[in-house]
Amino acid sequence: MPFIHISLRAGKPESYRQAIFDSLYRAMRExxxxxxxxxxxxISEHDAANFRYGNAFGIQRSDDLVYIQITVFDTRTAEQKKALFRRIAELLGERPGIRPADVFVNVLDSAKENWSVGHGLAQFA
Known part of the structure; x- marks a missing residue:
């Protein structure tokens, strides 16, 4: 039950944003x-004044940088996360054409009892 929030610079067409959704969904399935x-x-879009990045870690990023924060159950292994990072970069490179250097992913682990996905119930506790 991952929950994903994506942040990027404003101005990309709907097809570009939908391709991000589709590629992330495919990466998570795989x-x-x-x-x-x-x-x-x-997805949240930000104008230039509200979107900042740097070239830390020797990575030359561009204005096409996309921040992806994924919250998942705390049951995912390090190997699963590494595979996810690789697959996200590959798929976003294919469609919509984001350079791997512009794919910034953060995974947040959350205990199952911290989730309610509807009706005020703790479905996974």
Missing amino acids: ALDVPEGDQFMT
């Missing part, structure tokens, strides 16, 4: 074996 239909994602 690397984390998430169930079909498990697509809980948002």
Whole structure:
């Protein structure tokens, strides 16, 4: 049950944003074996004054940088996360054409009892 938030510079067409959603969903299905239909994602667009990045770690980023924060159950292994990072960069490179240097991913682990996905219930506790 991953929850994904994506941040990017404003101005990309809808097809570009939809390609990001589609590529992330495919990467999660392949690397984390998430169930079909498990697509809980948002995109926030930011104007240039509200979007900052640097070239830390020797990575030359561009204005096409996309921040991806994924919250998942704390049951995912380090190997699954590494596979997810690789697959996200590959798929976003294919569609919509984001350079691997512009793919910034952060995974947050969350205990299952911290989730309510509807009806005020703790479905996974």
